[in-house]
Amino acid sequence: GAVVSQHPSWVICKSGTSVKIECRSLDFQATTMFWYRQFPKQSLMLMATSNEGSKATYEQGVEKDKFLINHASLTLSTLTVTSAHPEDSSFYICSARRPQGSGHYEQYFGPGTRLTVT
Amino acid sequence: GEDVEQSLFLSVREGDSSVINCTYTDSSSTYLYWYKQEPGAGLQLLTYIFSNMDMKQDQRLTVLLNKKDKHLSLRIADTQTGDSAIYFCAGWRGDMRFGAGTRLTVKP
Numbered sequence: 158g159a160v161v162s163q164h165p166s167w168v169i170c171k172s173g174t175s176v177k178i179e180c181r182s183l184d185f186q187a188t189t190m191f192w193y194r195q196f197p198k199q200s201l202m203l204m205a206t207s208n209e210g211s212k213a214t215y216e217q218g219v220e221k222d223k224f225l226i227n228h229a230s231l232t233l234s235t236l237t238v239t240s241a242h243p244e245d246s247s248f249y250i251c252s253a254r255r256p257q258g259s260g261h262y263e264q265y266f267g268p269g270t271r272l273t274v275t
Numbered sequence: 276g277e278d279v280e281q282s283l284f285l286s287v288r289e290g291d292s293s294v295i296n297c298t299y300t301d302s303s304s305t306y307l308y309w310y311k312q313e314p315g316a317g318l319q320l321l322t323y324i325f326s327n328m329d330m331k332q333d334q335r336l337t338v339l340l341n342k343k344d345k346h347l348s349l350r351i352a353d354t355q356t357g358d359s360a361i362y363f364c365a366g367w368r369g370d371m372r373f374g375a376g377t378r379l380t381v382k383p
Contacts, residue, residue, distance in 0.1 A: 163317075191370060200363065200375045201318075250317050252371070261306060261325075264371050266318040 159185050161253045163267035170241055170274055177237045178270045180251030186231035187253035191264070192224070195248040207234045241274040248272075279366055279374035286380045293351040295377045297364035302326075302345060304366030309338065309349045312361045312376070321349070321362075356381045 160183040188209045193201040206214045213226035225237040250269045287293045310318040324331045324338045331338045337350040361376040
């Protein structure tokens with residue numbers, strides 16, 4: 158399968174600061190990447206869809222000014238959590254979509270980034 | 276409401292077969308997927324099935340799809356302790372929609 162990396166794997170920051178998480182597709186080009194958030198013992202919640210060269214599409218209820226997404230190249234998308242608060246503490250997982258032909262895509266996931274805001 | 280529903284827990288003994296079930300509401304999903312998540316890790320794609328198929332087998336994994344009942348299942352043959360994880364089913368309709376996940380515990 159394809160490889161998607163995330164950096165950092167975990168980060169602790171203070172309230173009010175900003176944190177940037179990187180998501181890279183290592184062996185394929187991804188025009189579309191997705192950012193998910195996962196609370197303990199819960200499923201993944203789609204936050205936004207990141208399209209290379211254009212603005213991200215945010216899901217309802219996700220603050221676009223708080224969760225800034227940039228997809229500047231075909232292999233890199235970044236999520237910046239601005240003015241972080243303790244309630245932003247969560248496991249953030251990115252995913253990259255790779256076309257398989259015939260309108261089919263496979264979606265590969267990064268290992269996740271655990272954010273703790275103190 | 277939820278697009279995809281799963282039972283939350285399943286416990287089996289090593290060597291037995293595991294069957295994880297999933298129901299979905301949106302019949303427009305063209306592909307249905309099974310992912311595995313181990314503690315503290317991302318999701319690993321296990322297998323997927325196209326919506327016009329009834330069954331797909333891949334080594335120890337068998338996926339069954341009942342389109343009429345909108346029911347998807349994942350059978351793991353000869354379950355091992357390393358199979359202990361959370362299993363998510365997901366449907367694709369432009370983006371991936373996940374069930375809540377089934378926590379599989381394999382007892383030695």
